[in-house]
Amino acid sequence: MGLNYYHILKRVRDARKLVIRGTTSAGSGHPGGSFSMAEIMGCLYHKFLRYDPKNPLWQDRDRLVLSKGHASPGLFSNLAVAGYFDKSEIETLRKFGSRLQGHPDFKCPGVEFCGGSLGLGLSFSIGMALAAKMDTKNHHIYTIIGDGESDEGQVWEAAMAGSKFKLDNLTVFLDRNFIQQDDYTERVMPLDEELVGDDISEMWKNAARWKVGDKWRSFGWNVLEIDGHRIEQIVKAINSALQTKGTPSIIVARTIKGKSVEHMEDNPKWHGVAPNPKISPIIELEIDCQFLIAPSIIAGDMANLENEIKRTIHGRADFIHLDVMDGQFVPNKTFDHEKIKQLRPITHIPFDTHLMINEPVKHVRDYVNAGSDIVTVHAEVCDESSFGEIHDILRSNNVSLGLAINPETELPFWAEKFIPDLDQLIIMSVIPGKSGQKYIESTHEKTQRISKFLTEKNFQGLIEADGGVDLTNVESCFLDGARVFVGGSAIIGQKDVRFTITEFRKRLMHARRTLLINKAHDLGGTELVTRWIDLHEMGKKKTELLQIAKEAGFI
Amino acid sequence: MTEFADMRTVYGDTLIKIGEENLDIVVVGADTTDSLKTKQFGKKFPNRFFNVGIAEGNLITIAAGLANEGKIPFASTYAAFLPGRCVDQIRNAIAYPTRNGKNGLNVKMVVSHGGLTVGADGGSHQQIEDIAIMRAIPNIRVLIPADTVAVEKLTRLISQTYGPFYMRMARSKTPIIHLQEQEFQIGKGIVLQDGSDCTIAACGITVQMALDASNALKQEGISCRVIDMFSIKPIDYDLLEKAARETGGIVTCEEHNIMAGLGSAISEVVSERYPVPMRRIGARDQFGESARDSEIPLLLEKHGMTSIHISNAVKDIRSKKQ
Numbered sequence: 001m002g003l004n005y006y007h008i009l010k011r012v013r014d015a016r017k018l019v020i021r022g023t024t025s026a027g028s029g030h031p032g033g034s035f036s037m038a039e040i041m042g043c044l045y046h047k048f049l050r051y052d053p054k055n056p057l058w059q060d061r062d063r064l065v066l067s068k069g070h071a072s073p074g075l076f077s078n079l080a081v082a083g084y085f086d087k088s089e090i091e092t093l094r095k096f097g098s099r100l101q102g103h104p105d106f107k108c109p110g111v112e113f114c115g116g117s118l119g120l121g122l123s124f125s126i127g128m129a130l131a132a133k134m135d136t137k138n139h140h141i142y143t144i145i146g147d148g149e150s151d152e153g154q155v156w157e158a159a160m161a162g163s164k165f166k167l168d169n170l171t172v173f174l175d176r177n178f179i180q181q182d183d184y185t186e187r188v189m190p191l192d193e194e195l196v197g198d199d200i201s202e203m204w205k206n207a208a209r210w211k212v213g214d215k216w217r218s219f220g221w222n223v224l225e226i227d228g229h230r231i232e233q234i235v236k237a238i239n240s241a242l243q244t245k246g247t248p249s250i251i252v253a254r255t256i257k258g259k260s261v262e263h264m265e266d267n268p269k270w271h272g273v274a275p276n277p278k279i280s281p282i283i284e285l286e287i288d289c290q291f292l293i294a295p296s297i298i299a300g301d302m303a304n305l306e307n308e309i310k311r312t313i314h315g316r317a318d319f320i321h322l323d324v325m326d327g328q329f330v331p332n333k334t335f336d337h338e339k340i341k342q343l344r345p346i347t348h349i350p351f352d353t354h355l356m357i358n359e360p361v362k363h364v365r366d367y368v369n370a371g372s373d374i375v376t377v378h379a380e381v382c383d384e385s386s387f388g389e390i391h392d393i394l395r396s397n398n399v400s401l402g403l404a405i406n407p408e409t410e411l412p413f414w415a416e417k418f419i420p421d422l423d424q425l426i427i428m429s430v431i432p433g434k435s436g437q438k439y440i441e442s443t444h445e446k447t448q449r450i451s452k453f454l455t456e457k458n459f460q461g462l463i464e465a466d467g468g469v470d471l472t473n474v475e476s477c478f479l480d481g482a483r484v485f486v487g488g489s490a491i492i493g494q495k496d497v498r499f500t501i502t503e504f505r506k507r508l509m510h511a512r513r514t515l516l517i518n519k520a521h522d523l524g525g526t527e528l529v530t531r532w533i534d535l536h537e538m539g540k541k542k543t544e545l546l547q548i549a550k551e552a553g554f555i
Numbered sequence: 556m557t558e559f560a561d562m563r564t565v566y567g568d569t570l571i572k573i574g575e576e577n578l579d580i581v582v583v584g585a586d587t588t589d590s591l592k593t594k595q596f597g598k599k600f601p602n603r604f605f606n607v608g609i610a611e612g613n614l615i616t617i618a619a620g621l622a623n624e625g626k627i628p629f630a631s632t633y634a635a636f637l638p639g640r641c642v643d644q645i646r647n648a649i650a651y652p653t654r655n656g657k658n659g660l661n662v663k664m665v666v667s668h669g670g671l672t673v674g675a676d677g678g679s680h681q682q683i684e685d686i687a688i689m690r691a692i693p694n695i696r697v698l699i700p701a702d703t704v705a706v707e708k709l710t711r712l713i714s715q716t717y718g719p720f721y722m723r724m725a726r727s728k729t730p731i732i733h734l735q736e737q738e739f740q741i742g743k744g745i746v747l748q749d750g751s752d753c754t755i756a757a758c759g760i761t762v763q764m765a766l767d768a769s770n771a772l773k774q775e776g777i778s779c780r781v782i783d784m785f786s787i788k789p790i791d792y793d794l795l796e797k798a799a800r801e802t803g804g805i806v807t808c809e810e811h812n813i814m815a816g817l818g819s820a821i822s823e824v825v826s827e828r829y830p831v832p833m834r835r836i837g838a839r840d841q842f843g844e845s846a847r848d849s850e851i852p853l854l855l856e857k858h859g860m861t862s863i864h865i866s867n868a869v870k871d872i873r874s875k876k877q
Contacts, residue, residue, distance in 0.1 A: 107654075114651050116647060123613045124619055126613075131621050134581075135624075154610070161617065
């Protein structure tokens with residue numbers, strides 16, 4: 001079984017956009033805390049929770065208690081995406097007569113706890129979990145608490161009770177975003193260690209400071225500590241919690257308040273402020289423009305791929321791109337599913353398996369079973385029927401669906417019907433078969449054209465740029481419309497993979513900022529550009545944005 | 556000779572009886588289960604009994620979670636800590652959540668040690684604000700039984716009636732006032748003595764004082780109607796209006812601050828329906844203090860809460876009427 005990576009990713013993105021739509025329409029609300037828990041909610045609603053939107057009170061459903069109730073837009077948006085109600089209803093958020101109250105409320109189907117007053121949700125969940133135990137029910141209770149919320153003494157009353165009653169049917173997420181209403185948590189009421197200086201990065205850069213996990217451990221809980229924006233880590237932690245017996249689990253998820261929207265990220269101001277309607281379209285575009293880095297390990301030491309995997313993990317890559325070559329579809333041969341199976345236990349990072357092989361339909365199951373999370377097959381060796389079959393196999397195994405086209409290939413006509421369902425389209429920018437080739441310049445124009453076409457055809461996935469992508473061209477690839485970037489020799493071939501990936505991200509960030517400034521200019525000229533840039537209060541963002549705007553002649 | 560009985564013992568015994576009949580009934584306690592006499596329930600039904608320690612907020616909210624799943628939790632501790640400490644939890648976790656036309660979650664908050672007669676523990680433990688707190692919260696119904704007959708019948712009744720309830724018992728043994736066959740209906744007062752000159756409406760331990768006052772006044776040729784207003788919310792509008800019309804004056808008695816308690820509730824009704832002169836007997840916006848059991852009459856005397864005070868209030872009303 002795969003992670004169902006894209007399935008979750010797309011829904012997280014849709015939910016984030018709904019949060020913006022809802023809070024913008026309401027003129028108030030809490031986007032910051034909705035975004036810090038967005039991936040957690042996405043994994044719960046679109047992978048783990050058992051529920052029936054048509055029968056919200058189905059007895060055997062899993063329960064999700066959002067204790068940090070002010071993040072209700074983050075809950076409502078997921079309920080809308082899950083099908084409890086029409087997405088357009090999000091625009092009634094916080095309005096008179098709406099089912100979508102300022103804080104979660106039973107008025108809204110799918111809501112399990114009327115949150116708002118902080119510190120109550122965990123106790124409530126304990127009541128639910130006790131009842132489930134009494135009735136020998138198998139459903140699970142998930143609770144999301146905030147770090148600011150953890151100031152409430154009742155959280156710790158509940159922590160003692162959860163442990164006393166051995167509630168292994170309860171899993172708590174601590175959305176550790178380090179920000180509460182007034183200020184950073186470590187200034188208001190430290191959960192880890194008091195923050196004395198002005199450098200807020202102190203709070204997360206040194207793991208020796210982190211104490212909150214120990215607090216919960218000392219209360220007798222099973223504690224798991226993860227990056228709360230990485231889908232594979234969330235999934236792994238939940239699976240581990242579900243297998244833990246005799247004690248409740250808490251997943252301490254380090255997150256970023258306002259995640260995905262640069263001006264909101266880590267800025268306490270965005271705890272409880274809605275975006276301005278003029279700014280919202282720019283924010284929505286920003287949410288659409290998240291990017292992923294997928295190093296291709298065949299560019300490294302083929303004799304020690306295990307080590308290459310470790311380098312990508314250390315480099316904080318998003319995917320690991322696995323180029324499978326059979327010596328027939330392409331002249332070279334790399335490895336097959338057996339190798340992938342060997343590599344799988346090393347990491348939970350998604351395996352982005354790119355099958356450069358003949359007759360992929362015959363082999364795709366092997367690659368699913370080997371532990372791929374995304375499988376991409378080539379259009380040149382598929383037709384409607386075989387691709388349909390591949391589609392079905394992947395879907396039923398929670399593996400994301402990719403299609404690849406060679407430089408001389410256009411998107412085939414038969415592929416069009418699959419576009420809305422396609423997770424990933426790889427546009428090759430070198431002749432596949434070996435590493436280290438130069439990017440074919442005409443791919444820029446091709447990607448732009450296909451990207452536009454895909455948007456018209458309701459494509460929900462991402463375009464992956466593969467072949468000769470390096471620091472010099474990654475920005476243009478982004479502006480063409482690509483969002484996933486495979487790096488072979490440009491990443492794995494480098495001495496310091498982590499540094500290189502950071503450089504890639506900087507370039508991509510620059511490209512995204514350029515794109516967003518252009519969008520702002522299109523929508524509202526210099527005035528909107530300035531206004532949007534002014535929102536970027538944290539760090540050096542503003543200076544850098546002003547530079548881009550100046551170069552573009554907008555200010 | 557008046558017979559006295561202990562409310563908590565009857566409460567604990569009744570829980571076991573109804574717990575045998577209804578498997579959804581669960582009991583949640585906060586380190587006072589011995590005192591509240593709910594411990595026996597835990598012995599009998601260990602899987603349906605949860606002691607959360609000295610954590611009243613947790614007590615209330617866990618009870619809410621249990622109720623959310625179809626259980627009927629009885630959450631019990633002392634009055635000073637339950638409404639006194641947990642207004643937020645009661646409001647947001649129990650009273651507010653409403654789905655499918657069911658208002659609030661099905662939690663029964665039953666407390667002991669209400670009012671001044673807590674005695675020796677002192678003013679910190681003498682809860683005289685609970686009626687005010689609880690009746691101001693939508694969806695919560697408030698009951699103050701006068702004796703063990705009422706405790707038994709009401710415990711059973713609230714277990715069978717959907718919704719959040721608050722029921723307050725006294726610490727000390729109380730005189731038995733009602734006949735065993737007395738029927739209790741939520742929202743209905745019980746006329747204990749009929750009379751035409753004035754009405755005395757009381758709740759809890761003050762019902763006996765009202766009866767004593769009425770008996771004393773009878774000697775002086777004053778005929779009082781005595782009502783046990785055990786159901787403070789909902790309150791019996793019709794009975795009170797009738798009493799106002801027929802007796803022309805009302806004295807209210809409660810072991811509670813006269814602000815926002817039973818007296819206030821009754822004056823709200825009377826002033827809207829049929830205004831007549833009223834007097835309120837109760838703590839006059841002052842905290843209590845320690846008093847050993849033998850000194851409790853002194854404490855009540857200090858706060859103007861005796862049958863003599865009630866008699867005087869009746870006479871005062873009559874003088875205003877004439």
